[in-house]
Amino acid sequence: MNSDAAVSYTLGELAERLDARLIGDADLRVSGLSTLTDAGPGDLAFLANRAYLKYLAGTGAGAVLVHPAHGEACPCPRLELDNPYLGYAKLSHLFDPLNNRPRQAVHSTATVSPSAAVGERVEIGANCVIEAGVEIGDDCVIGPGCVIGADTVVGAGSRLHANVTVYHGVTIGKRAILHSGSVIGGDGFGFAHDGKQWEKIAQLGGVSLGDDVEVGSCSSIDRGALGDTLIGSGVKIDSQVQIAHNVQIGDHSALAGCVGIAGSTKVGRHCLLGGGVGLSGHLTLTDGVQVTGMSLVTNSILEPGVYSSGTGSMSNSQWRKNAVRFKQLDEIAKRLHRLERDMRDT
CATH class of the missing domain: 2.160.10.10 (Hexapeptide repeat proteins)
Structure with a gap:
């Protein structure tokens, strides 16, 4: 993803920005961010959720942002930091096309x-x-x-x-x-x-x-x-x-x-x-x-x-039954109160 972008950074530059531990070639350049499954050799991927750990070993990424606990399973150069998702968030701005295009001035029709x-x-x-x-x-x-x-x-x-x-x-x-x-x-x-x-x-x-x-x-x-x-x-x-x-x-x-x-x-x-x-x-x-x-x-x-408030989803037939019961709650509460009072009086 974004491998044809005009901007690129070395892993050394990115490690310095994130204060991350770099394992691998500091001169390796990446020109985009991507997921573990979609990344190519010019991309930096990230692992922020253990549910995606199964994709780490087979990733085609040039490098990966990863927690130190998962570093040994990474098959390519990596940037280790305690919060890979936060690291991804910070680096995303470097590859945002809106931040990498020339600024215009005041348009003639403004x-x-x-x-x-x-x-x-x-x-x-x-x-x-x-x-x-x-x-x-x-x-x-x-x-x-x-x-x-x-x-x-x-x-x-x-x-x-x-x-x-x-x-x-x-x-x-x-x-x-x-x-x-x-x-x-x-x-x-x-x-x-x-x-x-x-x-x-x-x-x-x-x-x-x-x-x-x-x-x-x-x-x-x-x-x-x-x-x-x-x-x-x-x-x-x-x-x-x-x-x-x-x-x-x-x-x-x-x-x-x-x-x-x-x-x-x-x-x-x-x-x-x-x-x-x-x-x-x-x-x-x-x-x-x-x-x-x-x-x-x-x-x-x-x-x-x-x-929280409200109820979770359920079948319509069950919801209709519960809606009827809900209308009856006040009367049920009054009956319960009367029963409790009668039991106390006996």
């Missing part, structure tokens, strides 16, 4: 306000709109079709992929990655009812993203009603995630696809929300909480740990 401040080595793609008062830091890449609203700040080294929309008054930290279709700073879902119809509440706050935040494609982070919606540094947000107004998410938390968080809920640091998790509004999740996929959280969680 519209950039005269009052916008654009840093050094910034790429702005075709048909972008950069409104008044925007500040874009050094080394940013703004992909084709992006819109950045007035008075927004984009930190140095950030990348907005094609067709990202950032509303006015948003602050984005350094080295952010916003994927296509994401919307940052749209109106929160705020309405008051007069008995007949809905009256819209103007959303006067903004959105603040910390450093090293990544937002997946087609995800939305709504602006605050008054204060800002706050996303901490190092937060990773998957695709198709909805974050409502005035939500706060602590540093280094991660949200998998289709998570929905209602307004004014606070999620702590280093929390993990599985796919399809829903959080009701005005809740607090303390630091270190993990909520498994498809769970609904309706009360605050004040102790770290793993939490």
Whole structure:
């Protein structure tokens, strides 16, 4: 994989980057990353899961990232380190085509306000709109079709992929990655009812993203009603995630696809929300909480740990029977209470 890439590195260079132990020829060059089964002589493979240990002896890779415990089984040069998967993650950026292509300048079809401040080595793609008062830091890449609203700040080294929309008054930290279709700073879902119809509440706050935040494609982070919606540094947000107004998410938390968080809920640091998790509004999740996929959280969680709700899949016929029983639980509980009371009285 990627054996025809324009970039290549010696094993000695890679070992130095990872502070890994090198066993083999330090001058051997690799030009791509691949799996144990797909790798060729010009590739570096990795073994991060024992389930794939059976493929190590037969790999065609030029070299392998491997834990020291499995080094002796490796048939080729190797880089030994305690966390091969982390090593793979770090090296992946060296072979990413996005990082190895020449930077462009401001495309002729881009519209950039005269009052916008654009840093050094910034790429702005075709048909972008950069409104008044925007500040874009050094080394940013703004992909084709992006819109950045007035008075927004984009930190140095950030990348907005094609067709990202950032509303006015948003602050984005350094080295952010916003994927296509994401919307940052749209109106929160705020309405008051007069008995007949809905009256819209103007959303006067903004959105603040910390450093090293990544937002997946087609995800939305709504602006605050008054204060800002706050996303901490190092937060990773998957695709198709909805974050409502005035939500706060602590540093280094991660949200998998289709998570929905209602307004004014606070999620702590280093929390993990599985796919399809829903959080009701005005809740607090303390630091270190993990909520498994498809769970609904309706009360605050004040102790770290793993939490789940819902039921696993089963046959439809069994589910229908259980659904009937679920409707009967309240009556069963009342009957049980009466029986316990009667037994105490006898």
